[in-house]
Amino acid sequence: SQQPTTLLFLLLIALSSFTQIVNADCSASDNDFTNDPAIQTMTFDMGYGPQEFRAYVEPDVSTFYNAPPGSKTRSKPKHPGWAAKFINMSNKRVRLFWDPRNGGPGSPITILQPFEAGGTASFPRHEF
Numbered sequence: 694s695q696q697p698t699t700l701l702f703l704l705l706i707a708l709s710s711f712t713q714i715v716n717a718d719c720s721a722s723d724n725d726f727t728n729d730p731a732i733q734t735m736t737f738d739m740g741y742g743p744q745e746f747r748a749y750v751e752p753d754v755s756t757f758y759n760a761p762p763g764s765k766t767r768s769k770p771k772h773p774g775w776a777a778k779f780i781n782m783s784n785k786r787v788r789l790f791w792d793p794r795n796g797g798p799g800s801p802i803t804i805l806q807p808f809e810a811g812g813t814a815s816f817p818r819h820e821f
Contacts, residue, residue, distance in 0.1 A: 730752065731749055731750055731751070731752050732747050732748070732749055732750075733747065733748060733750045734746075734747055735747070735748050753765075754766065754767045772816070773816055773817060774814055774815055774816035774817075774819075775814075775815055775816075776812055776813075776814060776815070777812055777813055777814070777815035777819070777821075778810060778811070778812040779803075779805060779810065779811055779812065779821070780805075780808075780809075780810045781805035781806065781807060781808060781809050781810070782808065783807060784807045784808075785807060786804060786805065786806055786807065787804070787805040788801065788804050788805075789801070789802040789803050789804070789805060789811065789821055790802060790821065791813075791819070791820070791821055792820040792821060794820060802821065
């Protein structure tokens with residue numbers, strides 16, 4: 694019969710797509726970082742002999758603008774906030790609300806399906 698063969702074929706396509714998602718790797722390789730002057734070799738010794746690792750060292754802000762070193766100064770953001778990420782690690786849907794802390798109803802932020810993540814801008818004393 695043709696139907697089981699077609700079903701098996703569709704199942705194999707679905708599994709191969711899923712495998713590609715699960716096995717996804719970072720697209721950057723070690724070679725991509727060899728020419729980045731902000732990635733520097735650091736050394737340390739914890740009693741087992743000298744060891745090395747590569748780390749990002751923040752460069753002068755002028756380099757982000759292709760300007761001469763020291764020609765720009767770092768500025769402090771006016772907003773004291775950050776990005777907040779929420780991950781639903783349950784097998785149930787989660788409704789995320791911001792709490793206004795005044796006794797009133799919360800403001801809906803997002804609905805997270807099982808094992809889904811979402812985010813929003815946040816700030817100190819912000820409660821969810």
